[in-house]
Amino acid sequence: MRDVVSGRWRMAPLFVMAIALMLVLGLAACSSSPQSPTGGSPTATVASGGQTSNAPGKFERASDMKEGRSFHAAVRLQDGRVLAAGGKKTASGQLGAMSDSAELYDPATGLWDWTGTMLFARSAFSLAVLPDGRVLVPGGLSSGREAQSDVDVWNPATGEWSAAASLNEARDEYGLVVLPDDRVMVTGGEGALYVVLATVEIYDPAADTWTVAAPMSTVRIYHTATILQDGRVLVTGGGRLDGPYLNSAEVYDPATGTWTAVSNMNVARASHSATLLQDGTVLIVGGRGKKTSAEIYDPVADTWTVTGSTTDPRGDHSAILLSDGRVLVAGGIGNLSTAEIYDPSSGTWSRASSMNLSRYRFPAIVLANGKVLLAGGQGVSKLLAESELFTP
Numbered sequence: 001m002r003d004v005v006s007g008r009w010r011m012a013p014l015f016v017m018a019i020a021l022m023l024v025l026g027l028a029a030c031s032s033s034p035q036s037p038t039g040g041s042p043t044a045t046v047a048s049g050g051q052t053s054n055a056p057g058k059f060e061r062a063s064d065m066k067e068g069r070s071f072h073a074a075v076r077l078q079d080g081r082v083l084a085a086g087g088k089k090t091a092s093g094q095l096g097a098m099s100d101s102a103e104l105y106d107p108a109t110g111l112w113d114w115t116g117t118m119l120f121a122r123s124a125f126s127l128a129v130l131p132d133g134r135v136l137v138p139g140g141l142s143s144g145r146e147a148q149s150d151v152d153v154w155n156p157a158t159g160e161w162s163a164a165a166s167l168n169e170a171r172d173e174y175g176l177v178v179l180p181d182d183r184v185m186v187t188g189g190e191g192a193l194y195v196v197l198a199t200v201e202i203y204d205p206a207a208d209t210w211t212v213a214a215p216m217s218t219v220r221i222y223h224t225a226t227i228l229q230d231g232r233v234l235v236t237g238g239g240r241l242d243g244p245y246l247n248s249a250e251v252y253d254p255a256t257g258t259w260t261a262v263s264n265m266n267v268a269r270a271s272h273s274a275t276l277l278q279d280g281t282v283l284i285v286g287g288r289g290k291k292t293s294a295e296i297y298d299p300v301a302d303t304w305t306v307t308g309s310t311t312d313p314r315g316d317h318s319a320i321l322l323s324d325g326r327v328l329v330a331g332g333i334g335n336l337s338t339a340e341i342y343d344p345s346s347g348t349w350s351r352a353s354s355m356n357l358s359r360y361r362f363p364a365i366v367l368a369n370g371k372v373l374l375a376g377g378q379g380v381s382k383l384l385a386e387s388e389l390f391t392p
Helices: 013-031
Strands: 058-062 073-076 082-085 102-106 111-114 135-138 151-155 160-164 175-178 184-187 200-204 209-213 224-227 233-236 249-253 258-262 273-276 282-285 293-298 303-309 318-321 327-330 339-343 348-351 364-366 372-378 383-391
Touching: 073 364, 082 372, 135 184, 175 224, 184 233, 224 273, 233 282, 273 318, 282 327, 303 348, 318 364
Parallel strands: none
Antiparallel strands: 058 383, 073 082, 082 102, 102 111, 135 151, 151 160, 175 184, 184 200, 200 209, 224 233, 233 249, 249 258, 273 282, 282 293, 293 303, 318 327, 327 339, 339 348, 364 372, 372 383
């Protein structure tokens, strides 16, 4: 109706009340926040931006681990479940205890559950699945911040840990590969008294023994070790704790037990990633020092080829081969939430959807259904128990 005093139109009281009620209901709907997969509100800082419009793939929150972890390790078991163990129990920059706990992710239920406790708490280590399905855990960094030589083995039949033969030399931050004959090889890392190592050992699961192998040509920590399609082992980069870092690479031949120097990378790198592609070449990405460069090693031609750059600099990130042959690269130092995908068929990078949470120093595991599980890591202000699933 028209206001005869001002000459302006004004709303009838009932109409005003109806609009006010709609506004209140609309604001309430907008302010409600989604619940986490475990039923509570997400406890970590949500990364800005969220999903990237029209970007390939999708990240979605999975159930939380039982414990926040970084510098931990995870591996897919023969039955498709994922074992995660150990890691730091305090936020970045703080001293404190390492974890001795372990837990299992079951893709069938989407839930994490506790399994047996390791005999020794540790971080900065790797896991290897043995031929009989057990999981080997060599060395690592103790709560006293010392490299250790103790080795644990997890039995999936009992869910319990037991002691295996100790390493000949204490080490953490080493490289690890499973050789074609099922032996487990560890390279370099940090040893006792914070000495960086060039030494190499090989574990025989049948005999429960560690044998000293020929050493690398130089000491390496924060390097990569990759099993090639012909069974040889490629080691790249790394160096000393505080640098200088290396652009050198070398290859170990299990048939002869010898190392051979190969062509140098174009860029010196540490805390980078190495991913074996389906054609037998190896994709190297990023590294400490805010590196965005990537390159590919061809073991047949012994050549390195630059293959574009990532949008964001990445170190201590995760890189994983997807079932379709592309490579997902996610997170990294600086608490990145972003992810990118490399397509070997075109040699190009594209921006993927962003993770829901920013993180670094976390494992990424491809599940039997092709999805990728990303678990824990260092977050903005705390260690994360939160997990995510990436659907390509």
